[in-house]
Amino acid sequence: MMDERDATRLWQKLFSGQTITPSMLAEAESLVDQLSPESPLRLRFSKELEEIRSLHQETCQKSKR
Numbered sequence: 324m325m326d327e328r329d330a331t332r333l334w335q336k337l338f339s340g341q342t343i344t345p346s347m348l349a350e351a352e353s354l355v356d357q358l359s360p361e362s363p364l365r366l367r368f369s370k371e372l373e374e375i376r377s378l379h380q381e382t383c384q385k386s387k388r
Contacts, residue, residue, distance in 0.1 A: 325357040327364045334368060343379045348372070 325333075333354055337347060351372050358365035 324359050325354070327358070327362060330354055330358055330364060330368070338375070343375060343382075348376060348379070351375070 334351070337351055337354070341347065351368070355365055355368045355372060358368070
């Protein structure tokens with residue numbers, strides 16, 4: 324299990340001003356999976372990841388038009 328401080332640092336580093344890629348999303352998912360199931364941070368990151376994925380899909384769809 325990863326501690327919450329390290330997870331927060333990695334999460335911020337992962338999404339700090341970079342273009343979202345499928346590999347980045349997979350890495351974020353892996354990070355969430357390493358947190359304790361009872362962790363409030365896990366729930367927060369899961370929701371954020373869901374929102375990021377949704378925005379990423381919308382962006383990809385718009386660029387294909």
